[in-house]
Amino acid sequence: MADKAALWRERLAACRASGLSTAAFCRGHALSYAQYMYWQHRLGSDACGLVPVRVAAPAVSATPLSVEVVLGDIALRIHGATVSEVVALVRGLSC
Known part of the structure; x- marks a missing residue:
C-alpha cells in the first residue's frame, strides 16, 4: 500500500506542476478521474485545478x-x- 501511496503522491505533484486542470491531466496520462480524486482526498493533497499565476504590469x-x-x-x-x-x-x- 505504501508503494501505491508514493506513486499517487508523485502523480498528484506532477498534476500540480503541470498547470493543467485535473481532468486534462488525467486524460493526458490515461488515469481515471475518479481514482485520482479518491487518492487526492485520501492523501490530503490540494486540487491541481488552481495554479498560482503572476500578474504582469499593464x-x-x-x-x-x-x-x-x-x-x-x-x-x-x-x-x-x-x-x-x-x-x-x-x-x-x-x-
Missing part, C-alpha cells in the same frame, strides 16, 4: 493621440502617434 497604451506644443509663433502638432512615438519625435528635435 502594457503601455498604443492608443493614437494628438499633441500640440506652442512656443511663441511656432506650433508643433503631432496627430495619430503613440506616446513612445511622440517621445522619440520630441527627443529628436534640436533648437
Whole structure:
C-alpha cells in the first residue's frame, strides 16, 4: 500500500506542476478521474485545478493621440502617434 501511496503522491505533484486542470491531466496520462480524486482526498493533497499565476504590469497604451506644443509663433502638432512615438519625435528635435 505504501508503494501505491508514493506513486499517487508523485502523480498528484506532477498534476500540480503541470498547470493543467485535473481532468486534462488525467486524460493526458490515461488515469481515471475518479481514482485520482479518491487518492487526492485520501492523501490530503490540494486540487491541481488552481495554479498560482503572476500578474504582469499593464502594457503601455498604443492608443493614437494628438499633441500640440506652442512656443511663441511656432506650433508643433503631432496627430495619430503613440506616446513612445511622440517621445522619440520630441527627443529628436534640436533648437
